[in-house]
Amino acid sequence: MTAALQVERLNRAFGALPVTRDVNLELERGARRALIGPNGAGKTTLVNLITGALKPHSGRVLLDGKDITGLSQADRARRGLARTFQINQLFRGLTVLENLCMTIGERDGHCNNLWRSAGSRRVVIDEALDHLDSLRLTDDALKLVRELPYGRQRLVEIAIALAQKPRVLLLDEPAAGVPSSESHLILDVVAALDPDIAVLIIEHDMDVVFRFAKEITVLVQGAVFTQGTPNEIMNNEQVRAVYLGQEDHRGGRHG
Amino acid sequence: MPHFAIIAVSILFDGLAYAMFLFITSVGLSVTMGLMGFVNLAHGAFAMAGGYVVVTLTRNLGVGFVPSLAIAAVVVGAVSIVFERGLYRRLYKSTDLEQVLLTIGLAFMAIATATYFYGPIPKSVPLPEWLQGDVNLGFRYFPSYRAFLIVLGAVLITVLWYGFERTNIGAKIRAAVDNRRMAESVGINVDRLFTLTFAVGSGLAALGGGLAIQLLGLSPSFAVLYLVLFLIVVAVGGLGSLKGTLLAALVLGVFDTAGKYLLADAGGFFVYAVTVAVLLIKPAGFYGRE
Amino acid sequence: MAASDTTMAAADRASTRERAADYLLRRHRFRAAEALPWLFAIAVFFVFPDRMTFGSQVLVMVMFALSLDLILGYAGIVTLGHAAFFGVGAYTVGLLAARLQWTEPISGLFAAAIVAAIVGFITGWFLLRYRGLTLLMLTLATAIMLQETGNLRSDISGGYDGLPGLTFKPLLGIFDYDLYGHTYYLYALAVLAVVFYFVRRIVYSPFGQALTGIRENVRRMHAIGSPVHWRLVTVYTIAAAIAGVAGALFTQTNAYVTLTVFDFDNSAKVMVMLILGGTGRLYGAFVGATVYMVLEDYFSKLSPTFWQFGIGLVLVLAVLFARRGVLGLFESMGQYIAERKKS
Numbered sequence: 001m002t003a004a005l006q007v008e009r010l011n012r013a014f015g016a017l018p019v020t021r022d023v024n025l026e027l028e029r030g031a032r033r034a035l036i037g038p039n040g041a042g043k044t045t046l047v048n049l050i051t052g053a054l055k056p057h058s059g060r061v062l063l064d065g066k067d068i069t070g071l072s073q074a075d076r077a078r079r080g081l082a083r084t085f086q087i088n089q090l091f092r093g094l095t096v097l098e099n100l101c102m103t104i105g106e107r108d109g110h111c112n113n114l115w116r117s118a119g120s121r122r123v124v125i126d127e128a129l130d131h132l133d134s135l136r137l138t139d140d141a142l143k144l145v146r147e148l149p150y151g152r153q154r155l156v157e158i159a160i161a162l163a164q165k166p167r168v169l170l171l172d173e174p175a176a177g178v179p180s181s182e183s184h185l186i187l188d189v190v191a192a193l194d195p196d197i198a199v200l201i202i203e204h205d206m207d208v209v210f211r212f213a214k215e216i217t218v219l220v221q222g223a224v225f226t227q228g229t230p231n232e233i234m235n236n237e238q239v240r241a242v243y244l245g246q247e248d249h250r251g252g253r254h255g
Numbered sequence: 256m257p258h259f260a261i262i263a264v265s266i267l268f269d270g271l272a273y274a275m276f277l278f279i280t281s282v283g284l285s286v287t288m289g290l291m292g293f294v295n296l297a298h299g300a301f302a303m304a305g306g307y308v309v310v311t312l313t314r315n316l317g318v319g320f321v322p323s324l325a326i327a328a329v330v331v332g333a334v335s336i337v338f339e340r341g342l343y344r345r346l347y348k349s350t351d352l353e354q355v356l357l358t359i360g361l362a363f364m365a366i367a368t369a370t371y372f373y374g375p376i377p378k379s380v381p382l383p384e385w386l387q388g389d390v391n392l393g394f395r396y397f398p399s400y401r402a403f404l405i406v407l408g409a410v411l412i413t414v415l416w417y418g419f420e421r422t423n424i425g426a427k428i429r430a431a432v433d434n435r436r437m438a439e440s441v442g443i444n445v446d447r448l449f450t451l452t453f454a455v456g457s458g459l460a461a462l463g464g465g466l467a468i469q470l471l472g473l474s475p476s477f478a479v480l481y482l483v484l485f486l487i488v489v490a491v492g493g494l495g496s497l498k499g500t501l502l503a504a505l506v507l508g509v510f511d512t513a514g515k516y517l518l519a520d521a522g523g524f525f526v527y528a529v530t531v532a533v534l535l536i537k538p539a540g541f542y543g544r545e
Numbered sequence: 546m547a548a549s550d551t552t553m554a555a556a557d558r559a560s561t562r563e564r565a566a567d568y569l570l571r572r573h574r575f576r577a578a579e580a581l582p583w584l585f586a587i588a589v590f591f592v593f594p595d596r597m598t599f600g601s602q603v604l605v606m607v608m609f610a611l612s613l614d615l616i617l618g619y620a621g622i623v624t625l626g627h628a629a630f631f632g633v634g635a636y637t638v639g640l641l642a643a644r645l646q647w648t649e650p651i652s653g654l655f656a657a658a659i660v661a662a663i664v665g666f667i668t669g670w671f672l673l674r675y676r677g678l679t680l681l682m683l684t685l686a687t688a689i690m691l692q693e694t695g696n697l698r699s700d701i702s703g704g705y706d707g708l709p710g711l712t713f714k715p716l717l718g719i720f721d722y723d724l725y726g727h728t729y730y731l732y733a734l735a736v737l738a739v740v741f742y743f744v745r746r747i748v749y750s751p752f753g754q755a756l757t758g759i760r761e762n763v764r765r766m767h768a769i770g771s772p773v774h775w776r777l778v779t780v781y782t783i784a785a786a787i788a789g790v791a792g793a794l795f796t797q798t799n800a801y802v803t804l805t806v807f808d809f810d811n812s813a814k815v816m817v818m819l820i821l822g823g824t825g826r827l828y829g830a831f832v833g834a835t836v837y838m839v840l841e842d843y844f845s846k847l848s849p850t851f852w853q854f855g856i857g858l859v860l861v862l863a864v865l866f867a868r869r870g871v872l873g874l875f876e877s878m879g880q881y882i883a884e885r886k887k888s
Binding site: 097110 | 568571572751755
Binding site for chain 2: 617623625671674675677678679681682683685686687689690693694696697809810813816817820850851852853854856857858859860861863864865868
């Protein structure tokens with residue numbers, strides 16, 4: 001069986017500074033993998049390389065066995081690769097409902113239509129409301145995104161990614177910047193994701209990682225340091241030394 | 256000397272003089288845009304204001320031309336601080352569009368004010384004797400005023416280069432242009448730094464405006480007419496780069512002069528063609544960060 | 546008890562859903578208030594029969610501002626060279642009439658639209674991958690290069706003296722142009738109505754929604770799979786065509802055209818009009834262009850200097866205090882009054 005997402009010997013440098021070094025990564029269908037590593041390990045850069053926001057200097061990215069390295073970000077998204085951003089990237093001046101309708105419209109190619117009214121497709125609106133329902137955002141449907149508290153905006157960020165109906169979903173610190181009293185809402189959503197979607201999550205909170213992930217990849221200085229099951233990682237002395245120990249000192253989450 | 260060589264030397268000389276004017280007037284715009292990403296379409300208005308200060312000083316108050324240039328630079332630089340603190344500061348985080356509108360508005364007001372006080376007719380300025388006539392450079396005579404421009408430009412380039420590359424403040428400015436957040440986190444007061452560079456930049460623009468009276472003529476529409484050129488120098492050179500601004504000023508100055516010598520009808524066509532070509536290949540300009 | 550609670554919650558949710566859906570389902574329908582500008586334009590025809598030439602010029606600027614609204618207000622493209630397309634349209638009609646004796650007005654409009662669209666497509670395809678200062682410079686340079694090209698070939702374009710004294714065939718072969726420009730006014734109004742209908746459809750279409758998405762957050766648009774560059778080029782081409790039609794009408798109503806149509810001032814002026822009216826709201830172009838033209842007509846006769854200072858001051862104040870234009874101000878006032886009534 002081909003993996004949902006495959007990353008082969010990916011390299012990228014900013015100037016003289018290598019930020020991604022020979023990274024190999026594989027996500028099976030329905031995978032639940034966490035990507036951890038100290039600050040500056042190159043986690044977000046790796047996500048940007050996978051989604052095509054950045055071009056690698058060498059290496060390949062494969063989606064369902066097909067090489068997508070040469071494709072644009074938008075082409076990759078249309079093929080089922082969705083992401084959330086570490087810092088919200090939303091249509092702040094539009095309503096939550098419009099944020100979702102737009103995503104569905106682009107997904108299904110409606111947005112190539114210059115003539116028919118956007119509001120005339122009941123199906124799109126209903127699907128958008130279904131997505132909002134499932135994340136308990138229905139009450140906010142007609143609010144402008146910028147009027148929502150940050151925690152709810154985080155949920156919209158996830159709702160958009162889900163409305164893309166992705167096969168592979170990359171979550172970049174989904175609970176970052178959310179007060180811990182609200183973060184459980186987001187983490188519940190993450191835990192309940194469709195089991196068919198392959199998920200890669202970047203997360204600092206080790207409780208979340210160990211609760212959610214079936215596999216963990218540790219990234220240090222741009223390279224894969226080790227990978228394994230949560231138990232293996234937890235008992236790996238070296239990982240504790242470079243990462244977990246350091247994390248204990250800082251105590252808890254940070255954005 | 257063969258004919259084409261004479262023309263080539265003339266083009267280079269005039270082009271160089273013109274380039275120095277472009278550099279002096281544009282360099283402040285480049286650094287302030289690089290620092291704050293602020294699109295300042297009123298920069299030409301500061302240059303125009305400098306020109307009119309020089310006109311008033313020389314014609315009405317009998318001050319010499321060169322001292323007038325210095326006074327104009329200082330006065331306009333000081334006044335620009337008021338604008339920076341009072342208006343520009345509010346829009347640092349706004350969109351390009353809002354910055355464009357505010358500064359176009361200011362430029363319109365400046366043009367109207369200048370028309371009210373000085374009328375729409377271009378002004379001239381009395382030059383000291385040593386700036387009139389020609390100077391003998393051994394193999395040919397060249398206009399003294401342009402020679403003065405070149406020398407002044409060279410001096411200013413040296414001073415600015417020293418200030419930028421060798422002093423503490425210059426290092427801070429470069430750090431802030433490179434990465435503003437990083438600079439702030441190591442304790443550089445970027446706001447104050449910006450006020451300072453804005454004032455110096457506007458002062459230099461005023462100096463350029465004073466120099467332009469003899470070179471291009473000074474009327475109220477100067478504020479918008481030549482603004483386009485300054486912006487182009489900045490865009491082609493790359494935001495916040497001293498080297499880039501100089502290179503762009505040289506390339507555009509020489510190309511424009513060559514165009515006017517060789518194909519008078521073409522007017523400004525060459526400058527814009529070069530601009531488009533450079534920006535299509537290097538969107539961030541010669542030395543801009545991609 | 547528990548069962549009825551859940552049904553009530555379900556009913557609640559269903560009604561919330563319905564309200565939300567309703568908003569989108571109804572938004573694109575015509576509202577009664579939208580008839581106002583058109584009734585106003587017709588009223589002007591009867592009330593000021595001797596100001597019809599000026600009236601036509603206002604309608605032309607409304608159309609020009611409307612085309613800018615499409616790219617600036619909806620797609621968020623900041624351009625300093627929109628006059629390029631107005632000028633291309635104006636010169637298409639002018640050159641056809643002066644050099645090829647093609648003086649039929651309506652086919653002239655189509656020709657102008659097509660030529661302007663081609664120029665828009667080509668320049669847009671190259672320029673729209675850039676943003677910020679680079680884009681500002683490139684759009685500005687495009688307009689000036691067209692102007693300089695015209696100047697370079699003044700044997701064809703007439704240079705800065707322009708193409709004076711153009712004449713056009715009677716409209717539809719029947720309606721001739723009268724001294725006071727009544728025919729032109731109605732002609733311009735009819736063309737504006739057609740163009741407006743097109744623009745309105747586009748704005749409320751899924752494509753139009755995608756444009757606002759690009760304006761609001763281009764990174765997100767890439768991430769949800771939107772072909773951003775293609776969308777921008779498309780709308781830029783359409784806006785260029787409309788600006789071209791406006792330019793063509795300008796030449797036809799004035800019976801002359803000069804290279805000043807490419808001036809930076811022309812690009813700046815249309816932007817000021819749109820900003821004054823309010824961007825991204827269709828009718829901002831109507832309000833902005835009308836207010837600007839009427840004020841300019843009055844004050845610039847009084848004192849051009851005073852007018853220029855005034856318009857500059859208005860811009861500065863608008864940016865500082867009324868970022869959503871005249872229409873935005875009215876909206877805020879309406880909200881304020883509504884809230885006062887509630888409390």
